[in-house]
Amino acid sequence: MEARHDVPILEAKELTRKFGDFTAVDRLTLSVANGEIFGLIGPNGAGKTTTIKMLTTLLPITSGSATIAGHDVQREPAAVRHRIGYVPQLISADAQVTGYENLWVFARLYAIPRDEREPRIQEALEFMGLSEVQDLLVKNYSGGMIRRLEIAQALMHRPPILFLDEPTVGLDPLARDAVWEQIERLRTRYGTSIVMTTHYLEEAERLCQRVGVLHRGHLVGLGTPNALKAGLGRADATLEDVFAEFAGEGESITGGYREAGRTRRVAVRLE
């Protein structure tokens, strides 16, 4: 059977999620091509994480549909889970065990055959530059190392698509650059499609071929970072301007007190 390059790796149609009367994501229609790095940007509460949770089978869809590599997210969750990797915004590596053990657990949860387990673990460690520290307890890792370990965990089963929720939040510039580099290498080496949410427009500009702007659950802008900037008709337009244009005046890209607390908590835990 040939690989189906004609089917987009991700396709969402009229994807909607309501919490009571509140519509967190409203009729989102979106398609991501094989090998593409796609960025979802928007202020806090725009529906980025809700969208990702629906696409990764974690949250039931209120209406509409989505497929991953041709598999329906709601009707075939098991097939979808085998084909996706997900790195949540919060810390998802276990601090009480070693880096190697973190990978060992997920190699088994993903039912990687016994004889392939060890090579895959070593390959993931090496790819993420963690071979040296694999036997250290994760509580002794730096923030950047933890992030790379989490990405390693999410790609050991070689998913064709990886979801990254705010992958560099709370990282210092050096660690952030390292994570960016790994994301780009992931795509060039394995052709992994990536869907990432981000606050940092610089990050979207550097990594993403296309960007979707979410505002109050609506997809209000979609295109390459350059096309979005050109659409403003100003030579020096930045993605910040694009954002302000779509999100409306006075809308801050960084969140309020609650989000600040959350982000800082993540940062502290990553220390």
Next chain:
Amino acid sequence: MSQYASSEISRGRSAPPGRLSAWIGQAGAIIGLEARKLAHDPSELLFRAVQPALWLVIFGGVFSELHVIPTGSYSYLQFLTPGILAQSVLFIAIFYGIASIRERELGIITKFLVSPTPRVILVGARGLSASIRGLSQALIVVLLALGLGVALNFSPLALLGMVVAVVLGSALFSTLSMIIASIVKTQERFLGIGQMLTMPLFFASSAIYPISLMPAWLRPVAYANPLTYLVDALRTLMLPGEIGQFPLYVDFGVLIGVTVLLTLIEARLYPRMDQ
């Protein structure tokens, strides 16, 4: 386009060879993770030895002298030892859900839920992994009892039965604990409810006195309390002669039935921890 992304898609990765072996591997991963955590930091297991020691040495010692609790041809310490083991299993398992809450506050639960592991395997294996702590308690209680000169039944079959009973009891109460965690979701409320539950479960069971001594209104509570059946199974298995109040199949039937029921309930609630 890389080779692997395409080949993985074309191979259809959703059905790994042998679903059952995949499930066993997944359950083994969860239990193995717990074992490794405890191996890296066994301090909790050591601290947990203090409480059963106090109960057996001080409480057991005093009440043995008083002779106020009728235990037939058995010494009070004999009667008490299986009760204290059951209590230790309860106390260590009932706070197990705190781990779910901690993992929820981080993103660890998300990572488990996004893996292709069936929910019932995730929950069932976590229940079973709680028995590592339970079994370490069993070892401590048995060693204490031997040190105190309590005569126990050490036939291989009795020991095996004791291990199974401790595994079931640990799974039962840790799954109950995870259900509470799934409902209340915060550490503060969880600890409050955990504290509130332990003593009634303990006192409304036959752990430290026979049910026949209880006031009439308390007896139905004791019969509805799964801890009573754990105590009864352990007493039947650990002591020589015939002391059990129910046949073993009733004890094990109740323990298995309640554990399965709680596991099925928690398998529905657990995914909501992430929503």
